[in-house]
Amino acid sequence: GHAILFPEHENLKLLHEWPDYWRFEAHVYIGVFNALLFSSVCVGIWFFGFIDTIIGLWLFLVFVLANGINALSFYFAKIAVKKSLIKVRV
Numbered sequence: 140g141h142a143i144l145f146p147e148h149e150n151l152k153l154l155h156e157w158p159d160y161w162r163f164e165a166h167v168y169i170g171v172f173n174a175l176l177f178s179s180v181c182v183g184i185w186f187f188g189f190i191d192t193i194i195g196l197w198l199f200l201v202f203v204l205a206n207g208i209n210a211l212s213f214y215f216a217k218i219a220v221k222k223s224l225i226k227v228r229v
Contacts, residue, residue, distance in 0.1 A: 140167045143217050146224060153227055154220070167216075170209055177206040 144167055145151060154160065180202045189195030 140171045143167055143213065143220055146220060153224060170213055173209050174206060177202045
């Protein structure tokens with residue numbers, strides 16, 4: 140999230156002066172919250188030994204997959220921000 144909200148120094152002002160920056164920032168914070176939530180569920184399932192059951196294993200894998208999708212969305216957001224800032228500078 141930090142790399143998305145605070146890109147290279149010369150582009151930082153462009154991003155933060157964008158009128159819809161607050162929406163962008165809210166989406167990043169929701170993504171961080173989701174990552175923490177999904178990770179805590181995975182750790183809880185593993186810590187309490189529910190991973191030994193079929194339902195526990197299934198839930199663990201679903202939340203690992205959800206966390207992976209969340210991480211990919213951060214990666215794609217970083218790429219989109221860099222592309223947009225390059226277009227603005229040119």
